[in-house]
């Protein structure tokens with residue numbers, strides 16, 4: 668197994684805004700090592716979410732490439748990209764990406780159904796994750812009734828159903844007060860230790876960087892290491 672989980676090489680992305688084409692990622696390069704936590708800090712609109720979505724195979728770059736566990740995402744079909752998302756990379760969107768009317772249990776169950784696990788196996792895995800994330804007792808509560816911190820923990824539990832090599836977290840602490848944000852960030856540290864998962868956390872809050880080992884700044888589409 669290679670020590671490098673992901674390589675982002677010479678990545679460019681443009682959006683048409685009004686009548687003009689605007690570069691939102693400008694020659695972004697990044698290597699993610701196994702088991703490390705990378706922090707990317709930058710203001711709103713600097714391109715952080717766009718980078719994560721491209722790394723998750725949810726959007727395509729205009730130039731450059733992303734290689735995850737040896738797979739060049741540019742060369743994969745839609746089925747291939749779906750395989751990456753169900754087996755290797757988990758992306759946690761800023762709005763958690765949960766189904767608000769479903770219970771905690773049902774939200775965590777969905778990806779396990781996609782993986783084709785039997786009901787009994789699903790149950791064992793769901794309860795393991797519920798315990799791991801400190802959500803015991805909340806299984807049958809609909810997500811819409813949970814606090815922001817609890818929703819974030821359900822979103823992380825769902826992302827962990829596959830034990831990903833790479834976990835991409837978009838502003839995981841931004842909707843939380845700092846006490847709850849710290850608990851979530853400590854969980855990411857625990858996950859990287861327990862499963863050797865590589866984690867990329869993007870945030871506009873510089874305090875988030877305290878929980879990461881290698882730090883970068885994104886400004887106007889340019890990614891630079893922070894020293």
Ligand SMILES: Nc1ncnc2c1ncn2[C@@H]1O[C@H](COP(=O)(O)OP(=O)(O)OP(=O)(O)O)[C@@H](O)[C@H]1O
Nearest residue numbers: 682683684691709710711712713714715716717718
């Ligand atoms: N699908 C899209 N179509 C057009 N423009 C887009 C699209 N997605 C993002 N943008 C623009 O690209 C720029 C970068 O957006 P992005 O969401 O990557 O930034 P961000 O750093 O994650 O900010 P935030 O934290 O506010 O989400 C913004 O100016 C945004 O308006």
